[in-house]
Amino acid sequence: MMGDRGRKCLFPVAGMGTRFLPATKEIPKEMLPLIDKPIIQYGVEEAVRSGCVEIVFVTGRGKRAIEDHFDRSIELEQLLLEKGKADCARIVKEISEMADFAYVRQPEPLGLGHAVLCGEPFCRGEPFGVILPDDVMISPPGSPPVLEQLFLVHDRMGGSVVALEEVPLEEAGRYGMIKGELVEKGLFRIEDLVEKPGPGGVPSRYAVMGRYVLSPTIFRHLKSSAAGAGDEIQLTDALKVLAKDEPLWGVLYEGERFDCGTIENWLKATLGMALEREDLRDIVFCELKRLGVLVGGDGAAVSEDGNVRSS
Secondary structure, three states: OOOOOOEEEEEEOOOOOHHHOOOOOOOOHHHOEEOOEEHHHHHHHHHHHOOEEEEEEEEOOOOHHHHHHHOOOHHHHHHHHHOOOHHHHHHHHHHHHOOEEEEEEOOOOOOHHHHHHHOHHHHOOOOEEEEOOOEEEEOOOOOOOHHHHHHHHHHHHOOEEEEEEEOOHHHHHHOEEEEEEEEEOOEEEEEEEEEOOOOOOOOOOEEEEEEEEEOOHHHHHHHHOOOOHHHOOOHHHHHHHHHHHOOEEEEEOOOEEEEOOOHHHHHHHHHHHHHOOHHHHHHHHHHHHHOOEEEOOOOOEEEOOOOEEEO
């Protein structure tokens, strides 16, 4: 049973994950491992650390593994206890106890905006978070989680809030880019958004990344939004209109983002996170050494004959 009060967070997870085929033929992309956890669990843990007590997954066909992962497995817990693995049994049990979990189907792949709209019945007229699990975000020690950074701005300033990252101009065409006014360090009042701008149409170097805190007003705008790019209901289009009705803030978040949306970036994320863990770092370096690869001071991987192997 979902609680009566407390922060809520939506996870749009209905995508087919075709970039990872054939691995995702039966396994949801969100359940692919990133070191020792599925990708989706990093986002859920961030939401919980940000004060969210209700997690809503907007799912599609073939996503049952996500439900099973966050459900309790009495049989597995008992088996682990019988084998003397009490620590493993505790870890497995704690996954199901992190929050109250609910699931709603997105019946058609009609875009991120439509996925958010599917979660309206669970939000009950209150502000809510949205996490796109492809973006795994790790905040620095002592800093609040990225979603909590957005909630803090919302609690202080009202309105809706999105996470921003400064990107090179040549990469702006991959993201939704903002036009806005810097009102204080790291905080913008957003005036407009441009989805994947072409050359010459980039309004700034600040891109919207996969974290949002949205006011319930967004649902009205999503319902009235016409299909946009890809014949889908675009969240960006609704946010553009929302910004004319109430404040829309952009926060330059503190933290590191690991993009897990493609095989190449998932591999980079796996290596990057392994290198940040003391128990795994030496394994990576030893394997590079075995392959005759040296890591230079600029991060480039170079073979022993001096040829660049990767970067």
